[in-house]
Amino acid sequence: MDDVGRLLLRFLLVPLGGLIALMVAIAVVVAANWGAVQTLAAADPERQGDFFIALVTAAPELMMMLAATATYALAVAAVGVLIAEVFAVRSCIFHAANGGLAAGIGWSLAATEGGMRALSTPISLVAAGLAAGLAYWLVAGSTSGFFKPRRAPRPVDSSGTAPR
Numbered sequence: 001m002d003d004v005g006r007l008l009l010r011f012l013l014v015p016l017g018g019l020i021a022l023m024v025a026i027a028v029v030v031a032a033n034w035g036a037v038q039t040l041a042a043a044d045p046e047r048q049g050d051f052f053i054a055l056v057t058a059a060p061e062l063m064m065m066l067a068a069t070a071t072y073a074l075a076v077a078a079v080g081v082l083i084a085e086v087f088a089v090r091s092c093i094f095h096a097a098n099g100g101l102a103a104g105i106g107w108s109l110a111a112t113e114g115g116m117r118a119l120s121t122p123i124s125l126v127a128a129g130l131a132a133g134l135a136y137w138l139v140a141g142s143t144s145g146f147f148k149p150r151r152a153p154r155p156v157d158s159s160g161t162a163p164r
Contacts, residue, residue, distance in 0.1 A: 090144055
């Protein structure tokens, strides 16, 4: 019965960890680009209207590029999570590196035919991936793996009994 409970817990924690990691990544990207939001808010009303028209005309292609980046990044991150679950890798460094590597690979694979990308540099995306990896580790990665972790045997003293 204990195995069924651990399996159900993994089925709950892994998607929850992924969802929280995604929200953390979005928050990091927004925080990294907060200067652009403040610049837009402080601009002339006419320029804000120009920005709105430019955004409406460019939004479909921008959303397709961002969706491609997210799809590639999530696929790479899912492979890393699968490896962590199969081999019970519980290292925070592994999960942070998985997030950063997934974001970097997703950014590099999502270039369009003309070489356009959703973001010109991957710095904010890699930072978001690192933060998302740490968030996933906090929720689900620190207990990854289906089987219980093996405990080290208790040391035996010279008299042949285990210390209390």
